Amino acid sequence: MTIDEIIDFVSSLDGVLAISPTAGDPWPELSWGDSFFYYSPDGVVPTKTQPFATIVTKDYPDDQRSHLDRPDTFRVNIAAGKEAFIDRIGHSPKQTVTEEVDYSVTDTVIPHPIYGMGGWLAVVNPGTRTDAATRELLQTAYDRARSRYERHSESDSR
Known part of the structure; x- marks a missing residue:
């Protein structure tokens, strides 16, 4: 997947603001x-x-373990939630031991190097192995965000 393909996919979902x-x-x-x-x-x-x-297309000061400074390298970060995290990684986000993860590996679903314990997943340069999983996880994150928005909108109107 290219950056543009990811942007197009997510932007096509109803109510998404892409910046x-x-x-x-x-x-x-x-x-x-x-x-x-x-x-x-x-x-x-x-x-x-x-x-x-x-x-993200570059290393940030507190987030350099994916080595995004390599040419043509980017990472998609997804707030997948606990259930999707467990489904993809095999254990609870709270059990993530960051030293054991190669955060620079490409085309593999991994815990996010900073926010993994919060249920975030990441994929560096998603490709053929992770195309479907990336789209599914993005849809899951979108559904969670939409549901959270609707819950808050309902409680605000009471």
Whole structure:
């Protein structure tokens, strides 16, 4: 999968706000070239929630274990949740031991190097082995974000 294929897939889901900052945008320079996906049917960046998925194209100061500084390397990060995490990784997110994971491996579903304990999964350069899994996990993260939004909307209207 390419970055554009992932952006197109996620953006096609109802109510998704996709942000891909570039030079000159109001977003921090560090975020330029990356993409952030929110469930936001009103098209406004939510202030009280994180994206349900992101694409990062470079190492961040506190997140360098995927070695995204390699040419043509990116990572899709997915807030899959505990059940999907267990299904894909085989144990609870709380049992993730970061030293035992090669976070630079490509085309493999892995715990997120920073947020794995929160049920986030990641794939560096998704390819033929992980195309279907990546799409499924993105759909799961979208469904979770949409459900969370709807629950909060219902409680706010009471």
